[in-house]
Amino acid sequence: MLTVAQAIQARHSIRRFRPDPVPSEAIRQMLEAARLAPSGTNSQPWRFIVAREAEERRKLREATFGQRQLEEAPVVVVCCGDLKAYEAATQGQRRRELEGVLEPGETRSQTVYGRLEQMSAEQLRRANVRRALIDVSLAVGQMMLTAVSLGLGTCWVGGFAGPRVRELFSLPETIVVVSLLAVGHPAQAPERRPRLPLEELVLRPSF
Ligand SMILES: Cc1cc2nc3c(=O)[nH]c(=O)nc-3n(C[C@H](O)[C@H](O)[C@H](O)COP(=O)(O)O)c2cc1C
Known part of the structure; x- marks a missing residue:
């Protein structure tokens, strides 16, 4: 079993997949990793559709303006956030x-939550979509690392037409599609893509 640090090092976006099927148990472990992710107020807004059917994956490819990895991967996990959460x-x-x-006497509910209650419906929807993007992204990150630890590759596809994906799975307006995650056995071993040096990332030189 890889350590978390090893899985982080070993993860690359995989865009070519072998046709070998992905066992349900591997998908279950990935979903379990998502289930255990942190989320604001422990809202757990993540919802998933596991798309295995060739026809569904072909339509997902169309909804991503032709991104081949979605059709080639034997599994695509449609990662969504439920605003109702x-x-x-x-x-x-x-x-x-x-x-x-919380510690006895802490008044978080009157401060942070009180602020949410003062928002207009439109402000609240925008704030909730933002929350969903953050919460679901974290969960998907955990899924991607779990996939690596199981010998699988993933590619996060964010370039999709939301309404088309929503229509394909008859999703209501309260469901926000965050990521289409292609999952399968890698047919390539990509080089690490360039990363900025650490000095450019820390805004204060000491840590
Ligand atoms: C929010 C987000 C959206 C992305 N959308 C796409 C996409 O539509 N198509 C694609 O091939 N890769 C997509 N990627 C993968 C990135 O291109 C990739 O993570 C980045 O180039 C770094 O490469 P690496 O993942 O191999 O380290 C996306 C990644 C993220 C986090």
Whole structure:
């Protein structure tokens, strides 16, 4: 089993896949890694569709302006966020759970949550879409590293026509499609893509 550091080193976007099938157990482990991800207020907005059918993958390729890896990969995980996870009814329960981990007397609910309650419906929707993008992205990152640890490759595809993907799976407006994750056995071993040096990334030289 790879360490997390080894999986991070070994991960590259894979765009060519062998046709070998991906076992359901591997997909289950990837989904389990997503399930355990952190999320704001523990909202857990991630929702997934595992697309294996050739016809579905062909349509997903079309929805990504022809990106071949989606048709070639034996599995595409459609990674979504459910905006309903941030609705008051669900959040009430999540907040009550969270109160249990705060120190007695902490007033987070009156401050952070109070701010959310003052927003207009449009502001709230935009804020929730942003939250969904952050929460779901973290979960997908965990899925990608888990895939590497299982000998699988992934490619995060973010270049897609949202309405077409939504239509393909009859998804309601409350579901935001965040990523199409191609998953399969790699048929290539890409070089590491260039990365900025650390000095350019830290805004204060000491750490
Ligand atoms: C938000 C996001 C969107 C991406 N969209 C695409 C995409 O539409 N097609 C694609 O081939 N790769 C896509 N990628 C993969 C990036 O091109 C890739 O991660 C980057 O070039 C670094 O290479 P590496 O993943 O091999 O380290 C995306 C990655 C992210 C995080």
